[in-house]
Structures are given as C-alpha cells and as structure tokens.
Amino acid sequence: MAGRERGVPCSLSPRAWRSWCRGFWLGAGEGRGAMLRSFSYVTGHTGFCGTIKNSPSDFVVTEIEMPEHLLRDTRAESLQKTSEALLEQSSPCLQQPKKLRTEPPRPCAQGCGGGGGGGGAPSPSERDPSWAGGDCSAPPNKNQRQGEPAPKSGFKEASIVDSLLGKPMSELLNKFACDLKDAWDLENNADAATREFSLGPMLDKKNRADLHSAVRQKFPFLVTVTKDNEMIVKGNADYRELCQLVTEKETSDFFKFLDAKLENSTFSFEPDGNKEHRKAVHHFINRKFGKLLETKSFTVTDVNDHPKMSIMVRFREKSWSRKRSAGGFQEKQDLYTAFTLQKENLETLEAIGFLAAELGVLPSDFSYTGIKDKKAITYQPMVVKKVTPERLKEIGSKMENKGMRIHNIHSACQHLRLGQLKGNHFDIVVRDLKHHSHDSSADLKERISEAMENVEAKGFVNYYGPQRFGQGQNVQTDQIGLALLNENMVKAVKLFFTPEDTDDPVNNAKRYFLQTEDAKGALVMLPEFKVREKMLLRALNRYGVNHEGCTKGWLNIPHSMRIFYVHAYCSKIWNEAASYRLKIYGSKVVEGDLVFSEENDESVSLNDKVHVVTAPEESANRYSINQVVLPMVGHSIKYPSNKVGQWYHERLSKDELQMCKFRVSPLQMNIPGCYRPILKNVQNLSYFLEDSEKGIEIEDNHLNESKVSLHISFDLDPSCYATVCLREIMKCDF
Structure with missing residues (x-):
C-alpha cells in the first residue's frame, strides 16, 4: 500500500485525521451536502422544518413480508420484485438478466452441467482393484443396468419443460437448441461455443431442480446453470468433445445417465476392439468426471459372438454419501432457522457480524431480503443456516446487550433472497416543528396538511437515501465502489480503513493500520463483530499490503458484501x-x-x-x-x-x-x-399531531411549535427510502 510514500501522516488526532482524509481522498470537488441540495422535488408546496431520528424509537421500520402465494415463480413478477438479486441489494429495479461467462462451467461432483474435476474421492483401486480404468475379463454384474439412463420419457420431459416455462419460452428453447446443433455442424462457426439462452428467473427451488433435470434429459447436449435465480442454458462442450470419440447416441445416453444419478446404476459404451481408442475414452471420463465417476473395461461378445472389450462407468461410492434418497439423488436438506431480528442503532451487516461471531458461523450463512436503517428500530425476517432454533434461543439474552432482540424463532426450509419482500412500513416521529425561514405563514398545521395531500397524490423522486452511502462518514461506500470498478485495489483498501474522527477501538484500529500497515496488530485491536474488517486484514497479513494482497483481501470478503460498494457507486x-x-x-x-x-x-x-x-x-x-x-x-x-x-x-x-x-x-x-x-408513490399514509409534553393528539389550529410532534405512518415499496419521502413532504435535506 505504500502509505508512507503517499504522505500518510504518522501521528494525528482523530479530528486531524478527518481533515486529512477529506483533503487526500475527496479533493476539491463538490461536497456531499451540495449534491443532496441539488436533488429535485416533484411537488410545489412550501413544506416545513423539523428533526427526525432524535432517538431510535422515533423511526421504526417493519418489513412487510411477501405472502406465500406471491413467492411462486411467475417470471413477470420476478423481473420487478427480485430487485437487487442481480444487484444483490434490496432495490426493486427492473433488471436485466445476467449474462454468464462464456467458457463452459467447471465440472462438479453433483452433475450440474457434467460431472466433477479431480481429487477428493478415494482411488477406485483402493476400494476395488478391478475398477482401475484398465481392461478386465470379468463380466459385469447381470443385475446392474447397462447403458440405461434414467427411465424418463422424452414426452414427460417435454411436458415438464412446457409446464414450467410456458409454451412461448419452451418453443424459444427448442429453437435455440436446434440452432446450436446446426451451428456445431459448421466447423468455422466461431460463436457456437459462446451462445447462451436465458430462461429467466425462477425463485422456487424445487421448480428449478425439476427444470434443470428436464432440460438436460430432453437436450443432453445442453448444460443448465443457475446464477442469482436466473437459469441459463448453453452448449455442453464436454458433450461435443465426447462426440469425437463415440457415437452421438452413446454420448446422449451417457449424459442422460450422468444427469439421472440413479444409485447402483452403470453405463456401458458399445463394444470396442481398439485398445488405444478405449484408452482415450477412459482418459476423457477420468479427466472430466474423475471425482464423480470411475471406469472399467469388461470382456463382452458382439453380435457375431466375437469377444471384445466394453467400457463400463459407475458412480464412485463417496459421491453417494453426499446425496442419497430412496428414489435416487436429492439435494441434502440444509438446516435453516428463521427468525425476526429487531435491532436498534445498528447496521444490518453489523448486526449479522455480532450474530455470526456468537453462533460460530459465517456472515454468509445469514440471508435477508434487504438492508435496514441504522438510526432506527427495525424489524426484519432473517434465516440462518446450520443453526438450530434451540441454539438461536440460547443467545437471545446476550444479543440484547448489543441492541438486538430475536423473535419468532422457527424452522425453515430455505434461505431468503434480496428483494423478496413486499415493502416496508414506517412509523416516524418528526419533532421541533416550525416554518421554513422564508415562510411567512402563521398556520403550520395547514402547511403540514398541504404537504401530506400533495405527496400522497403525486409521489416523490425515487432517490437512493443518504444511508445508502454511509451518511456522515469521512469516506462513503460509493467512493470505495468507484475504486473497485477502476480495479485500484490498494486505494479501495485505504478508503475502507479510513477512520472516523472518534476515539473508539474500531477507529483506533483503522488508524493504526493506515499508519503502520501492520495488519496483524490491527487484527488484535479490532472487536470480534467487525467481520468484514477482520476478513480483509487476515488476507493482507498473509499476502501483503500490495495490489495482489489487496485483491486477495477483497476476495476474502463474501461476494454480497464486496459488491455492495460497487452498487453504492x-x-x-x-x-x-x-x-x-x-x-x-x-x-x-x-x-x-x-x-x-x-x-x-x-x-x-x-x-x-x-x-x-x-x-x-x-x-x-x-x-x-x-x-x-x-x-x-x-x-x-x-x-x-x-x-x-x-x-x-x-x-x-x-x-x-x-x-x-x-x-x-x-x-x-x-x-x-x-x-x-424515477417516481414512486407512498401508500397508506396517515398522520396526527401530538403535544410532546402531554402526549395528547392536537386537533385545533393553534400549535405551540416547540412542543408539537408529527406522527407519520406509511408504506413504501422495496428499496424506497423513507428519508427521501420525508424530504419531499417537508422540503428539507437530512
């Protein structure tokens, strides 16, 4: 990082640090406050002044959960509701499906697109010396099914594809598959290997699994991949390569067998008298699917009763231990526990850091549908993996000391997804009510009524709120995101560790790291709940504070956390x-x-x-x-x-x-x-005025400004910011 070479001061007070950080990183550009003041308004009313978030109880956010029947996968809803599933934020944007990288996916031990790489399973010769990939004269077990893929009808698979995708999308998939096969036949068609087709988002986990299997059984020459709920199909390069060694029918049957994963099943290629050719097939399967499959040659007789060798394939025993059921393979059921998290004056990711440290799991084991305000009391559903309801109940009292309460603990069947919410309900108290300095009106109550009616009728500009960028921080999240987009990893790390002008353990550790580049020493100084900082420092300690080390440091942070900064930009x-x-x-x-x-x-x-x-x-x-x-x-x-x-x-x-x-x-x-x-509307808006001292609702027009508070309740769609809505109502910047 070469902090000393860039003029990083070695000893500064917290206040001096703030001044230096602003000068070094922000330069002479326009300040954040000026940017906020340049924001537009929709309505033309005068508004009024007041203060919000005097205390967390003045700003209460309750997530509105999406009803179960709305969670079913209708892709028209998914495009609008899974807002930052593509952005991994809680923003209900209309999203463009992701494109995946063009090279074929790595083979995996669960057959997602074609089998496993190497390593992990014991050598076949350790369990059964005859299954060592060589020739053997022993015939296969007559009870084993040879050359038979899963007993699934092509009509059945087509029917499943049609029912899950709908006729229009199913027909487009058929056309893509036919066009791809035609392109493969053209030797000079360079783009055939990079062609992809999106089936759109599919939230339901079981439907996704059924569709994966149905597509691959119907079109064995395709692979299917899921990325953030979106299903992508493309040509299977392994299929095309095997077609160069055996017939297309054998290739098709082999990949159907591979995808079906029936326990105790085997697959046999046609008899082959060419030893070098058999060797090439053995090597292909072991190279591509060696973690999942093992091969062996047996002596068989052809139609003329001439002895020949045939290659048989079976699943390695270890691969069955991960996924087994009475009827074949199924995904292992992970342990999920759902709960409602109530937090006060805590960021969502900070709260997760506390919970993860106490439970001994990773922050990435928690799922939620959106980020909630820090300076507020918030209620939001969460799901944690690998933790029982009983274990979660045990830590309840400890979490109360951190500003959290855990409610409604129960078992769940899957995790939550970003954007998978109906919206948020807000209960807000605005205190210290008064007129704007330029407003000569004597009737404050009329100003409030006018503002409420206007915003309810016309809505507000759908800006991202200041909390999106780290309100009040010396270095804000969008600046880190810009550095990452520019692939300036060292600068991004410096920005990440820029301290605030407070004298507390977290900021002291950040300050120490920038002054000394001692990642190990900073690690000791940081509290356990600062999970992201510790992940980054561990990598920096191991790999060094340079471009490579900082890159590995960012990779050490979960994807959903590191991309948060880019999305802020x-x-x-x-x-x-x-x-x-x-x-x-x-x-x-x-x-x-x-x-x-x-x-x-x-x-x-x-x-x-x-x-x-x-x-x-x-x-x-x-x-x-x-x-x-x-x-x-x-x-x-x-x-x-x-x-x-x-x-x-x-x-x-x-x-x-x-x-x-x-x-x-x-x-x-x-x-x-x-x-x-650009614009959004507020729903279910209601309000009343209350005497702050007496706690009674005010109905007359004579307001004592200093003693009156405004209570507002409303609902907003996901990713809409209550502070932005209040800005439109009051004509104030917060």
Whole structure:
C-alpha cells in the first residue's frame, strides 16, 4: 500500500485525521451536502422544518413480508420484485438478466452441467482393484443396468419443460437448441461455443431442480446453470468433445445417465476392439468426471459372438454419501432457522457480524431480503443456516446487550433472497416543528396538511437515501465502489480503513493500520463483530499490503458484501441522473426517454420491455412520467437516446469509467445493471399531531411549535427510502 510514500501522516488526532482524509481522498470537488441540495422535488408546496431520528424509537421500520402465494415463480413478477438479486441489494429495479461467462462451467461432483474435476474421492483401486480404468475379463454384474439412463420419457420431459416455462419460452428453447446443433455442424462457426439462452428467473427451488433435470434429459447436449435465480442454458462442450470419440447416441445416453444419478446404476459404451481408442475414452471420463465417476473395461461378445472389450462407468461410492434418497439423488436438506431480528442503532451487516461471531458461523450463512436503517428500530425476517432454533434461543439474552432482540424463532426450509419482500412500513416521529425561514405563514398545521395531500397524490423522486452511502462518514461506500470498478485495489483498501474522527477501538484500529500497515496488530485491536474488517486484514497479513494482497483481501470478503460498494457507486450515478433528467425535461415525457412496458409475455426479454419513446409518442403524450425509468449503470442495459444518455457517458468518463465493462474479473464481480422508476408513490399514509409534553393528539389550529410532534405512518415499496419521502413532504435535506 505504500502509505508512507503517499504522505500518510504518522501521528494525528482523530479530528486531524478527518481533515486529512477529506483533503487526500475527496479533493476539491463538490461536497456531499451540495449534491443532496441539488436533488429535485416533484411537488410545489412550501413544506416545513423539523428533526427526525432524535432517538431510535422515533423511526421504526417493519418489513412487510411477501405472502406465500406471491413467492411462486411467475417470471413477470420476478423481473420487478427480485430487485437487487442481480444487484444483490434490496432495490426493486427492473433488471436485466445476467449474462454468464462464456467458457463452459467447471465440472462438479453433483452433475450440474457434467460431472466433477479431480481429487477428493478415494482411488477406485483402493476400494476395488478391478475398477482401475484398465481392461478386465470379468463380466459385469447381470443385475446392474447397462447403458440405461434414467427411465424418463422424452414426452414427460417435454411436458415438464412446457409446464414450467410456458409454451412461448419452451418453443424459444427448442429453437435455440436446434440452432446450436446446426451451428456445431459448421466447423468455422466461431460463436457456437459462446451462445447462451436465458430462461429467466425462477425463485422456487424445487421448480428449478425439476427444470434443470428436464432440460438436460430432453437436450443432453445442453448444460443448465443457475446464477442469482436466473437459469441459463448453453452448449455442453464436454458433450461435443465426447462426440469425437463415440457415437452421438452413446454420448446422449451417457449424459442422460450422468444427469439421472440413479444409485447402483452403470453405463456401458458399445463394444470396442481398439485398445488405444478405449484408452482415450477412459482418459476423457477420468479427466472430466474423475471425482464423480470411475471406469472399467469388461470382456463382452458382439453380435457375431466375437469377444471384445466394453467400457463400463459407475458412480464412485463417496459421491453417494453426499446425496442419497430412496428414489435416487436429492439435494441434502440444509438446516435453516428463521427468525425476526429487531435491532436498534445498528447496521444490518453489523448486526449479522455480532450474530455470526456468537453462533460460530459465517456472515454468509445469514440471508435477508434487504438492508435496514441504522438510526432506527427495525424489524426484519432473517434465516440462518446450520443453526438450530434451540441454539438461536440460547443467545437471545446476550444479543440484547448489543441492541438486538430475536423473535419468532422457527424452522425453515430455505434461505431468503434480496428483494423478496413486499415493502416496508414506517412509523416516524418528526419533532421541533416550525416554518421554513422564508415562510411567512402563521398556520403550520395547514402547511403540514398541504404537504401530506400533495405527496400522497403525486409521489416523490425515487432517490437512493443518504444511508445508502454511509451518511456522515469521512469516506462513503460509493467512493470505495468507484475504486473497485477502476480495479485500484490498494486505494479501495485505504478508503475502507479510513477512520472516523472518534476515539473508539474500531477507529483506533483503522488508524493504526493506515499508519503502520501492520495488519496483524490491527487484527488484535479490532472487536470480534467487525467481520468484514477482520476478513480483509487476515488476507493482507498473509499476502501483503500490495495490489495482489489487496485483491486477495477483497476476495476474502463474501461476494454480497464486496459488491455492495460497487452498487453504492451505481446508486450515486442514478441519483445524479434523475436530478439531471428532471432539471432539463421536468415531468414531460420526451423523445428518447425509457419507459417500461407492463406486457406479461414471458418470452420477451427485459431490455425489450424497456421502450424508447418516439417523437410521435411524445407529441401524443402517450406516456406519463410515472412510467419513465432510468438505468442503473451496468454492462447489459440501454441508455436513453436523448441528452440524458449523453449525460451518462460524460459522467462515467469523468470517473474514468468510459471504457468500463462493469465486470471486475479479479474480484469475480459482474454488474449487469437494471432499471429504476424515477417516481414512486407512498401508500397508506396517515398522520396526527401530538403535544410532546402531554402526549395528547392536537386537533385545533393553534400549535405551540416547540412542543408539537408529527406522527407519520406509511408504506413504501422495496428499496424506497423513507428519508427521501420525508424530504419531499417537508422540503428539507437530512
């Protein structure tokens, strides 16, 4: 990291550190407060002043859980509801399905796309010397099924595919499969190996498993991969390679056998008198699927009663120990425990750090549907893996000392997913009510009533709130995200460890690390619950504080945590784009704007549902501002074709991202982008005024400003920020 070479001061007070950090990292650019003040408003009322979050109890957030019947996989809902499943944030953007990398996936021991790599299982010769991949004269057991894949009907598989995908998508899949096979026949068709087809998101775990199996049984030459609930199909390079060694029928039957995974089943290739050819087949299977399968040659007789050798394949014994059931293989049921987490004055990830440290599990073993406010009392469902309900109950009293309570503990069958919520309910108290300094009106109650009616009718700009970026921090999350996008790993680490101007163990440890580059010493100083910091420091201690070491340090943090910083940067750009769009065009929908089509045709991709407004449509006022969306930057979105699109390109260029592909390969991060509506509406809005001293509701128009508080309740969609809604109501920046 070479902190001393860059002028990092060796001994500064916390306050001096704050001054130095701002000067070193932020430069002379526009401050955060100025950026917030540039945000637009939808409504034209005057508003009023007040303070929020005087105490956590003044800001209570309760997650609205999605009803079970809405969790079924209807892809039209999934595109809108799994907001940051692609962004791994809780933002209900309209999302572009991810594209996977173009090389074939690694073989895996569970047969997802074709078997395992090497290692792990005992040598076959250790268990049965005759299964060593060589020739043997002993015939196979007559009771074993030879050359028979799973007894599944092609019609049955086609029916399953049709029922799970729907006819339009099933027909598109058939066309993709046929086109791919045709392309394989053309030796000079270079793009055949990179072709992919998305089946869209599928939330239900059982439906996903059924569809994986049905597609691979119907089309053995395809592989299926799940990425953040989205199912991708593409050509199986292993299938194509085996076709060069044996007939296509044998290849097809072999991959069906591999996918079916029937216990005690075997597969036999056709008799083969060529030893070198048999050797090549042995080597292919051991190289591609050696962790899962083992091979052996047996003497058999052909149709003319001539002795020949045939290769038989069976599953290794160890592979069955992981997944076994009466009817074949099934996924091992993990232990899941669901609960409601109540936290106060804690970040969601910080709370998870406390829980993980106490339970002895990883932070990644926790799942949740969204990040909740820190300066609030929040209630949200969570699920933890590998922890029993009894164990979770045991730590309840300890967690209360950390500002958490655990309610409604019960067993669950699977984890939660980001964005898998209906919304949030807010109960907020605004204190110290008064007029704006420029407002000469004497009737504050009228101002409040006017504000509530306007926002209820017209909504608010759907900005990401300041807590998204680390409100009040010296270095905010979007700055770290920008450094990661630029692949400046060392700078990202420096930003991550930049301390606040407080004298506490966490910030003292950060300050010590930047001054000394002593990762091991900083580790000792950090409290146990600072999980991300400790993960990063352990890698830095092992690999060094340099580009390679910092890269490995970021990789040591769970993917969902490290990509959070990149998404914060994308959110900042979206906020600025929304302000620019409203500033130059206002509420009028103009040519080049993007609007989202509500059509439910499952075969239409997300980008095809995002329509570019034409000049005739602008003249006819065909669309309203509520239908306009703006892209969250990424590699798979399209930009407006008006001045807003030009602004995006200039803004990214300013941050040296004009050539960025929004894939950070060293950190295994892929940012496809999505679409977010400019405006949002508030639901179930209600309010009343209360005398803060007497605790009674006020109904007359004579308010003693200093003694009155405003109680507001409302519901918002996922990823909408209550502070942003309040900003629109009050015309105040927080």
